[in-house]
Amino acid sequence: MPQLNGGGGDDLGANDELISFKDEGEQEEKISENVSSERDLDDVKSSLVNESENNSSSSDSEQTDRRPRPRPELESYEKQREHFAEALRRQQDGGFFKGPHYGYPFLMIPDITNPYLSNGSLSPSTRTYLQMKWPLLDIPGAAALKDSRSPTPGHLSNKVPVVQHPHHVHPLTPLITYSNEHFSPGTPPSHLSPEILDPKTGIPRTPHPSELSPYYPLSPGAVGQIPHPLGWLVPQQGQHMYSIPPGGFRHPYPALAMNASMSSLVSSRFSPHMVPHPSHGLHQTGIPHPAIVSPAIKQEPSGDNASNSTHGKSSMHVKKEEEKKPHIKKPLNAFMLYMKEMRAKVVAECTLKESAAINQILGRRWHSLSREEQAKYYELARKERQLHSQLYPGWSARDNYGKRKKRKRDNKPDSPQECNFSPQPKKQCIPYLPSEKMCDSPTSSHGSMLDSPATPSAALASPAAPAATHSEQAQPLSLTTKPEGRSHHSHFPLPGKASGSTSSSSSSSSHPNISLHSQSASLLSRPIPFASLLSPSSPYHQAAIHSHHALLQTQPLSLVTKTVD
């Protein structure tokens, strides 16, 4: 599979993926983000802030209030993830920690003094950044490379912390996340005890062989070894992205049984838990894909499973069934991966805690990402999907339908079409920009979007379609021009399915909310497929790209002012 190649080889992948941050103006943003949160704030926020100010979002105010709040858990959480990610990366890449020459993601290295020991919160100033090779791309062969020797979880874990910083998570992180969630840090090494308590449920479960050998670099035990003062986020326990079902993940799915023969991708990253790789556990283990969540744990209360499960069997039966059919979560898409990675960072910068607000910011940032960066995530997401499909061949997104309590995405009939930026009464973020850090106001969602850097994304990311440029979207026109959301989706061609059709369009925005509710917002926010207008080949693209950064900053403001005012 060519696609897999994304990583086709670490080396190759690395090369391919090497992004010279320096070259492109966009990089500034990235750098700013990665390198210094402060700057990041400035860059991103400046625009946002303006918006927010204009918008005067209540949310901001709220946030401001909250600002002082400490967010230890979050950070710790992220750290954990990072740790995992790091470990994972290493495994996969086989020591991909090659050093700066890999120009990809920057890893932050907390100051030597292990910050984690303290409260987990690191001061940005102390961080050191390393450039890393983009890990995600899977690397076949990586398995071979993986340091087999590194094996001891502890080993990995120990290093990990050092390398990554919570706020600057490597893109791979998401993958790792699974593992994180999967293994509750706080829990003692599973392999040590015969029975494992399910972190969430607390129910003792027999350790499945696969569990014993953690699929992710960090085994529970390993985690436990990590001297994280915070005790590693417990939060995750509640939400395993891909958790092991109580009972040990008895994969009902054949795929789970895959063996080494499986695609390199899988083997390298997610080895089928069936594969016996016990002890070292760090790599190739048979850990179940994190996507699996035990119904009991994460499923919705309603007990969909139970109900549907059927046949009205006794609770026991139901349980069994549940075990058999663990809730397999959808693989994360590119944006979700990005969110996971960046959330902590945003939170740290903004001190916002509301996910809704943070997500807005993240959405904007997402759009502001350079195509390369987005491409990374798309690639990642693609791999995730592939892996997921391999692990759970029979799984269908539809399986999860109805499991989530229905979100009513009501179209909020009420605010139908206000073109005006009326908005969301809800929360707007007021920039508390006090000097130091301001946060992007989430509010931006509507008006802000205008200003917001229009998403560059458009063609960007997709490796497949590298064409469009940020500028395209950035254009104000986009705002007006395209009203409906869907179109904008097209910006990225999804590697996966999109490949077939540029897809993207899919659906994205289909959210009624967006379309109806805050049309303006949505419209604004989402990039217009301006690309269509502009041909990739067009010189404009190039220029646009370079100027993208500038656009982001400049335009937004103007737009905002106009719109808001």
Next chain:
DNA sequence: CGGCCTTTGAAGAGA
């Protein structure tokens, strides 16, 4: 205490 909010993307269902 459970659902909502909010984001983008993927996938499925329906027209």
Next chain:
DNA sequence: TCTCTTCAAAGGCCG
């Protein structure tokens, strides 16, 4: 083929 819907993460907020 296109449109619409649901779910994925996440965490504060609200009824």
